[in-house]
Amino acid sequence: MKTNSRIESQLKSIYRLQLIHLRLKYLNYIINIFTVFIIRFILFLKQKKRYLFFLTQRLKNNKKLLRSNSKLNIYKKKIIQLLKSLQKKLALDLEYHYISFLLKKRKALNKKKKIIIKSIKIKTIKQYLLIKDFIFKRKIINYKEIKEKLKKQLIFLKEIEKKIKKQINKNFLKRYKQILSISGIAVVPVYKKIPFGTYILITQQKYYELLERKKIIIEEISGRILIDFYLANKENNKMKKILFKF
Numbered sequence: 001m002k003t004n005s006r007i008e009s010q011l012k013s014i015y016r017l018q019l020i021h022l023r024l025k026y027l028n029y030i031i032n033i034f035t036v037f038i039i040r041f042i043l044f045l046k047q048k049k050r051y052l053f054f055l056t057q058r059l060k061n062n063k064k065l066l067r068s069n070s071k072l073n074i075y076k077k078k079i080i081q082l083l084k085s086l087q088k089k090l091a092l093d094l095e096y097h098y099i100s101f102l103l104k105k106r107k108a109l110n111k112k113k114k115i116i117i118k119s120i121k122i123k124t125i126k127q128y129l130l131i132k133d134f135i136f137k138r139k140i141i142n143y144k145e146i147k148e149k150l151k152k153q154l155i156f157l158k159e160i161e162k163k164i165k166k167q168i169n170k171n172f173l174k175r176y177k178q179i180l181s182i183s184g185i186a187v188v189p190v191y192k193k194i195p196f197g198t199y200i201l202i203t204q205q206k207y208y209e210l211l212e213r214k215k216i217i218i219e220e221i222s223g224r225i226l227i228d229f230y231l232a233n234k235e236n237n238k239m240k241k242i243l244f245k246f
Contacts, residue, residue, distance in 0.1 A: 008213045011187075011227050013167045014176055015235050018187045020161050021180070023243045027150050027157075034143045041136050045129065052125050055118060153245065160242060172216070179224055187225045189232035195219055202226070 165173060179186035188195045193207045200221065202210075210217045210228050217226040 007215060008231070009167070010169060010172060010216070011213065011225075011231060012235055013164050014172065014225060015187050015227050015232055016239055017161065017164045017168065017176070018180075018185070019235070019239050019243060020157050020164065024154065024157055024161070027154055031147060031150055034147065038140065038143070045133065045136070048125065048129055048132075052122065052129070055122050055125070058118065156245060157243070176225065179222075183222060183224065185224065187227055187232075188219065188222075189229045190226050191229040195224070195226060198222070 168176075176186045185197070188197060190196070190202065190207065190210055193201045193204070195202065198219075198221075202217075202219070206217055206226075209215060210226055213228070213231070218224070219226055
C-alpha cells in the first residue's frame with residue numbers, strides 16, 4: 001500500500017509530540033507530589049509536636065496537684081490526734097475526717113495512675129516522632145536525588161519538543177494544541193476501525209484512507225486526529241529510549 005511520505009512524517013511528528021507532552025505532564029505531576037508530601041509531612045510533625053507539648057504541660061500540672069496531695073499525711077496526723085484527745089466526745093467528727101481522708105487518698109491514687117498513663121503516652125509519641133523524622137529525612141535525601149534526575153529529563157524532553165515542533169505544519173500544530181486543551185489527548189491510534197478510548201467504529205472507507213496515510217483523518221465526534229495503530233506502535237517503540245532516558 002502506497003503512502004504519502006509527507007503526511008506520514010507529519011503524523012509521526014505530531015504523535016511523538018503528544019508522547020513527549022504526556023511524559024512532561026507526568027514528570028511535573030511527580031515533582032509536585034513530592035513537594036506536597038514534604039509540606040504535608042512538615043505540618044503533620046508540627047501538629048504532633050504541639051500535641052506532645054500539650055500533654056507534657058498537662059502532666060506537669062497533674063504532678064503539681066499530686067504534690068499538693070502530700071498534705072494527706074498532715075491530715076492523717078490530725079486524725080490520730082483526734083483519736084487520742086476526742087475519741088469519745090467527737091465520734092461523728094472523727095468518722096467524717098476519716099472518710100474524707102479515704103476519699104482524698106483514692107483521688108490521689110487515681111491521679112497517680114493517670115500520670116503514669118500520660119507519661120507512657122508521651123514516651124510513645126516521642127519514639128514515634130523520632131522514627132517518622134528519621135524516615136522523613138531519608139525520603140528527603142532520596143527525593144532530592146530523584147528530583148535532579150527528573151529535572152534533567154524535563155530539560156532534555158523540552159529540547160526534543162522544540163525540534164519536533166519545527167517539523168510540524170503550523171496549522172496542523174495549532175489544531176493539535178486546540179484539541180489538547182479541550183480533551184487532554186489530541187492524537188488517537190485506531191485498531192480495526194476502533195479509535196482508542198471509544199466504542200464508535202469509523203467507516204471502512206475512512207479506515208482504508210487512514211492506512212494509506214495520504215491525508216489527515218479527523219474523528220468526527222471528538223475532533224481528534226486519528227493515526228493507525230501500526231504506525232503509532234512503531235513510534236511508541238522508537239520513543240521509549242528518549243522518554244525514559246534518565
